[in-house]
Amino acid sequence: MSDFISDFWSNYVIAATVLSILGCAILLWLTGRKRVVADADNTTGHVWDGDLREANNPLPLWWVGLFVITIVFAVGYLVFFPGLGGTQGRLGWSAAGAYQAEVQKANAELAPVYARFAQAPVEQVAGDPAAHAIGERLFMNNCAQCHGSDARGSKGFPNLTDKDWLHGGTPEKIIETITLGRVGTMPPMAAAVGSADDVKNVANYVLSLSGSPHDSVRAGLGKPRFAVCAACHGADGSGNQALGAPRLNDNIWLHGYGEAAIVAMINNGKQNVMPAQQDRLTEAQIRVLAAYVWGLSNVPATTASAKP
Template sequence: MSDFENSFWSIYVTGFALAGIIGCLVLLWISGRKKVAPRADNTTGHVWDEDLTEMNNPLPMWWVGLFIITVVFALLYLVAFPGLGSYPGRLHWTTEGEYTAELVKADKELQPLYAQFTAKTPEALAGDPNAMAVGERLFMNNCAQCHGSDARGSKGFPNLTDNDWLHGGTPDKIIETITKGRIGQMPPMAAAVGTPDDVKNVANYVLSLSGSPHDSLRAQLGKSKFTACAACHGADGKGNQMIGAPNLTDDIWLHGWGEQAVIAMIQNGKTNEMPAWEHKLTEPQIKVLASYVWGLSHRPAKP
């Protein structure tokens, strides 16, 4: 990426842009000065397809005028707007600035809508049809890409309808998760567990905690090795929401289930990230969105 940040590319883009404009002017100048020897029939002598003859007429003045106007417009545009490498333009316009201005304008226009939800608790909002209609649109526009339009998630993306929460499912925790984002990280644990056979035994023990299909003999052998995992998942395997460690006893598998999937997790670890939304959504929007998400797995209070 650093190769595209040095001064060469700024000079390259500037030179390319100006060369194109200068080339247009040179082409216009050459076409205006070049004279073809006149013929009696006012043609250049060039014939294509047997009967297609090139006439020796000068360029129409309206065409020349439009060409010059286009060149002048291009020069003025490059002065006012970014287009010459790192030069920001006299107006200092950026796509980010325009986007930010549009967001500010939209937020201001939507303030009356969200004002009616300010005094209500998330639990109450979850039972408010108007708030949930807004929350659903926020979810579809910002969350459905990962969690699905039905919020049931997919491999690597949590199901938001089953009341199984890595970091806690209270309205406050959901607001915190949406606002600040989350980074879930499990380090590779194969070295701490022991041999490849030990890893397989631990995988079967993990499967046994939720009653999933497993080798009971290997599960018994893997129980003692599970101590390497207990620091995060707990001695009983029920997880720890303080650090986002999953509950291994509920038969819910975020990254796939079965012996091979668990072995791969122990050997390779996993890092998952949910981005923070505090810079895109306002506090009222996050509150309504969190209320909608909370309501997916709870019985909302009636208004």
């Protein structure tokens, strides 16, 4: 409940839970006290479909017993476990805590496996068959959802198998990216570029930087206006890895290709987020994963399988 800015939903859950249990108890109590006057044939007098009659039989004791046990169990559960809004319960148990305990236990059991690669250079780890297999599984579990199972990405998600890196493709930079995550922001630039016609001219100039099909007249008119973009992307469109500004002269398009896509980017801007993995993966896991990612676009150093 800590994700909410007030106690309303916590109190709502408490009220709904308590009232539900009380309602069940009251219903059981009233049912046990109610006495229906039966006819001589032990029916209540209610008839359906002409010949279906309701018998006046008491509730089976086993059914009543189960009902009582359910209510007692619910009350006991709420005392010891979290179930009343933001209360933790006397045992202090939580699903998040149980998950973290399992993760810590698993990491401790796997520590000897990753220790084999702790001292070796990332380039060498990338060439180790055992490390490659572990890195591939880590990638599939944590990265493939965005970058694809083949690591070739898709619109808005970078291809990790080429040499085009937003923040740098050295092992150190890849480790930094996985560990801390990245936030890439392209602000809306239409106001700085000029009119809608100026935006189209700049879009064509951007296309010309990579030799892509473009309107040469518009590209010529857009070149002076590109100065406001050059602060991040460079005068020649070679990008800036320190800022995470992509290259514009390599014909690799992260958010779509063509005049319309570039115009939309200039007008609307874009923000991409690469989530940090330091709370999900250990330092050793990140190192092996970085070696796997680095090896996707580089030739790993030849090495024999590391010995324990």
